[in-house]
Amino acid sequence: MSKVLECLQKQVNGILESPTGTGKTLCLLCATLAWREHLKDAISAKKISQQLNGAELFPDQPLSSWGNVATNGDVPAYYTDIPKIIYASRTHSQLTQVINELKSTVYREQLCIHPEVKKQESNYLQIHLCRMKVATRSCYFYNNVEEKSTEKDLLSSILDIEDLVRNGNKHRVCPYYLSRNLKQQADIIFMPYNYLLDPKSRRAHNLDLRGTVVILDEAHNVERLCEELASFDLTPYDLASAIDAVNVVLEKQAKEVQQSEINSEFSADYDRTGLNMTLEDIAKIKRILLELEDAIEAVELPPSGNGVTKDGGYIFDLFAKAQITFQTQNSLLEALEQILQYLAGCPGIFTNTAGLHKFADIIQ
Ligand code: SF4
Known part of the structure; x- marks a missing residue:
């Protein structure tokens, strides 16, 4: 001590x-x-x-x-200022594994009590729907957060995830946003390593480390975890599924364009709904994915089957072969986001967007 x-x-x-x-x-x-x-x-x-x-x-x-x-x-x-204390621990190794996969969405996913939002199957849809409800102030539970965040007994209690959900249901207040508010006033916050070490997760949870005291319990795990957080894998299956998803969009958009041409002969103000991208823009995304597939295919592997190890900078050269560079990344991300949103909102069709999501995450 x-x-x-x-x-x-x-x-x-x-x-x-x-x-x-x-x-x-x-x-x-x-x-x-x-x-x-x-x-x-x-x-x-x-x-x-x-x-x-x-x-x-x-x-x-x-x-x-x-x-x-x-x-x-x-x-x-x-x-x-009185420093906040952040106590990070790995707790159970299995838990870390799960949280790693769920990354920054796990919290909201576990804490949401809105019946309609909660029942969404994908995290992506859940977050999207929640954001829309928050922006339009149409989530009843969210609207109660401000009032409840100043309640004395909440401020002085030690709350874990289950307590937050129980409290949320009882007082009809969103546990996710309530916990974010309470965090501002907390003396000490406990969190798994990933929330602390992953910059994306820190941003998502609005975690400012300036002037805080950080305790890392079982710190011998930190190095390996940092390596994991800075790494990704992209399988041939991911790329193939991303290309399939873009193909679906291309086909749908081509049909819409055709339809609008027919309709515009009869009605000048035919309003085309959906994606705000030209066929050429969508085709460009497909080309980038195909080029990345080729670039990976062209990497020479030793016959021993052991794979190759390269310097970190190599990934940028590989991406550049598919026109993914610091200059193109923003427009690429925007386009991917649009395509993903479009697919998520298409009624009646189910497209596997996991590969495309992963690709967007990697670019980010
Ligand atoms: S504000 Fe809270 S309760 Fe409402 S949808 Fe979002 S996470 Fe769920």
């Missing part, structure tokens, strides 16, 4: 090792929370003293007795 306190006081990173069963978790938590409490008091004392122009608030308890932070005139910006 004294080493933890030393790290916090000096604002340095520490690597602490201790055998299993020696109470690491408790030791880390108690030390950090106690330090935080002390800091909170010290900062309040300092603020009060500033308002009193240096006079002592409690003459029998001078400011210096509140610790260094209170008297140090040159308090670093880090100490003017």
